[in-house]
Amino acid sequence: MLPFDELINHIEKDNYINQQNLESELVRIPQLSVKYLRYHRQYKEVLIHAWGRQEKLKLEKHTYYSGKAESDVYRANPFNMVIKNQTELSTWINGDDAMVTLQANISLTEDCMEKVEAMLDSLKFRSNHIQTILQIRIFESGA
Helix, strand or coil: CCCCCHHHHHHHHHHHHCCHHHHHHHHHHHHHHHHHHHHHHHHHHHHHHHHHHHHHHHHHHHHCCCCCCHHHHHHHCCCCCEEEECHHHHHHHCCHHHHHHHHHHCCCCHHHHHHHHHHHHHCCCCCHHHHHHHHHHHHHHHH
């Protein structure tokens, strides 16, 4: 899986249309589509695993903050409060450092996936962009 900056560099490079060689640009469309479909799959797979980890972590934190964890858990990581209602419990779970970190990673991965989806959408219309370039050339030549 590519880090964000590297992904953006790939998108920037692959979005460029070489107007001197439009035929090769047409041939590149399927290759680029496959490349970004693979990226999409990689990000989706990471997200699916992260969502599963998030559900497991929620359960673990719910057990911990509700006072139902094993005693050795509290010996290792004491929690000296009594949570009175579901809202307070949710606040503690959502504010837990591990939960915040995981949610941040999920959000960043979703952002990368959105960029890949935008590139895939762009590739759908790439042949139209190339056709427009050709039509402008025809118009400018007076033909």
